[in-house]
Amino acid sequence: MILNKVQLTKFRNFESVQFSPSPSLSIITGKNGSGKSSLLEALHYLGYGRSFRTSKHQSVIKHDNDAFTIFASCKNDDDKEFRIGLSRGIGEQFKCSVNGEHFKRLSDLVSLLPIQLFTPQSTDLVIGSPSERRRFCDWGLFHVEQSYSELIKNYSKVLKHRNALLKDYNGQSAQHNTDYWDQQLVSLGERIDALRSDYVTRLVPIFESTCLQFLPEFSVEISYYRGWEKDSELLQALHKKLPYDRKIGYTSAGPHKADLRFKVNKNQAQEVLSRGQLRMAVAALQLAQTKLFTLETNRHSIFLLDDIGAELDAEKRERFIDGLLETQTQVFVTAIELEQLEFVNKYKDKKMFHVEHSSVNEE
Ligand SMILES: Nc1ncnc2c1ncn2[C@@H]1O[C@H](COP(=O)(O)OP(=O)(O)OP(=O)(O)O)[C@@H](O)[C@H]1O
Numbered sequence: 001m002i003l004n005k006v007q008l009t010k011f012r013n014f015e016s017v018q019f020s021p022s023p024s025l026s027i028i029t030g031k032n033g034s035g036k037s038s039l040l041e042a043l044h045y046l047g048y049g050r051s052f053r054t055s056k057h058q059s060v061i062k063h064d065n066d067a068f069t070i071f072a073s074c075k076n077d078d079d080k081e082f083r084i085g086l087s088r089g090i091g092e093q094f095k096c097s098v099n100g101e102h103f104k105r106l107s108d109l110v111s112l113l114p115i116q117l118f119t120p121q122s123t124d125l126v127i128g129s130p131s132e133r134r135r136f137c138d139w140g141l142f143h144v145e146q147s148y149s150e151l152i153k154n155y156s157k158v159l160k161h162r163n164a165l166l167k168d169y170n171g172q173s174a175q176h177n178t179d180y181w182d183q184q185l186v187s188l189g190e191r192i193d194a195l196r197s198d199y200v201t202r203l204v205p206i207f208e209s210t211c212l213q214f215l216p217e218f219s220v221e222i223s224y225y226r227g228w229e230k231d232s233e234l235l236q237a238l239h240k241k242l243p244y245d246r247k248i249g250y251t252s253a254g255p256h257k258a259d260l261r262f263k264v265n266k267n268q269a270q271e272v273l274s275r276g277q278l279r280m281a282v283a284a285l286q287l288a289q290t291k292l293f294t295l296e297t298n299r300h301s302i303f304l305l306d307d308i309g310a311e312l313d314a315e316k317r318e319r320f321i322d323g324l325l326e327t328q329t330q331v332f333v334t335a336i337e338l339e340q341l342e343f344v345n346k347y348k349d350k351k352m353f354h355v356e357h358s359s360v361n362e363e
Pocket residue numbers: 011012013014030031032033034035036037038039059060061062063336
């Protein structure tokens with residue numbers, strides 16, 4: 001997948017801009033507040049239907065306006081051209097289209113564009129809550145296994161019903177039967193677990209070899225926690241936890257509690273690694289996921305690198321971009337100054353853009 005042309009209207013500080021990125025590397029420079037991250041934010045919308053900076057869609061609409069629009073001309077991996085459009089007004093739902101045809105579900109659009117993002121906040125992937133790591137795994141599966149997003153959606157629905165029943169518990173266990181929801185939760189949950197567990201097994205060796213390039217002085221291990229006790233069936237775990245779950249009013253075992261656990265030299269990552277080293281661990285993880293995606297789908301993804309200068313030294317910046325370009329990923333990088341990217345002269349297919357006075361100029 002390649003974005004050939006991107007057009008934003010009334011998005012953040014941009015009234016109306018368009019630019020034609022490189023199929024390989026696009027470097028976006030500009031002063032603080034010029035709009036670099038906003039450009040990546042708009043691309044992120046195409047891949048996720050949301051911003052990476054706010055959950056309020058209204059905040060990205062240019063002040064004193066009532067809707068934003070993002071258009072992109074793309075070429076898929078079979079060389080077919082298509083146009084996608086996304087807009088959202090204040091208090092409205094998304095309007096999405098592909099080749100001018102209206103799409104009802106945002107998820108249909110989102111599945112077209114495999115986009116990943118790396119920002120100064122990306123260390124949350126290692127040290128933040130387990131939901132960050134579940135989202136990471138789910139991205140990989142969502143773009144590889146067709147049925148995966150439906151599976152997750154159905155699981156979430158069943159979980160909601162079971163939690164509602166647990167909240168209703170009034171101390172009368174004889175009349176409080178969760179069996180119906182337990183069975184459905186188990187059937188969907190075990191499928192999710194099997195897919196995730198396989199995915200992590202395929203990812204780990206790629207991650208370990210990538211880590212050798214980024215953090216050669218450390219031994220970094222990832223293990224998969226499926227969300228309930230080892231050596232126990234999910235149904236058993238649900239039964240065992242039922243008294244506790246009734247007390248707290250929600251389900252405390254299952255794939256919605258899964259995690260990827262990091263150990264660096266056998267310790268918690270944040271005990272051992274500096275902030276910059278944590279970012280390198282994340283870079284290695286995302287690069288590994290990019291490699292696996294390309295290997296398994298024969299498709300190419302899009303990678304957004306916001307503020308590359310923050311806490312990654314020049315050698316690691318170069319290694320990261322090299323690794324992404326080797327997988328033929330379309331890469332967008334923002335930096336305040338080009339000096340942070342001195343090594344880019346070696347890339348042949350790059351394009352440079354400068355953002356100033358709410359316009360984007362190719363240099
Ligand atoms: N809804 C909005 N309408 C108009 N302008 C906005 C809106 N939201 C943010 N801005 C402004 O848009 C500008 C672009 O912000 P952005 O974060 O994209 O800049 P940046 O180039 O990435 O900056 P930095 O290098 O400091 O991270 C800022 O000046 C910000 O104040």
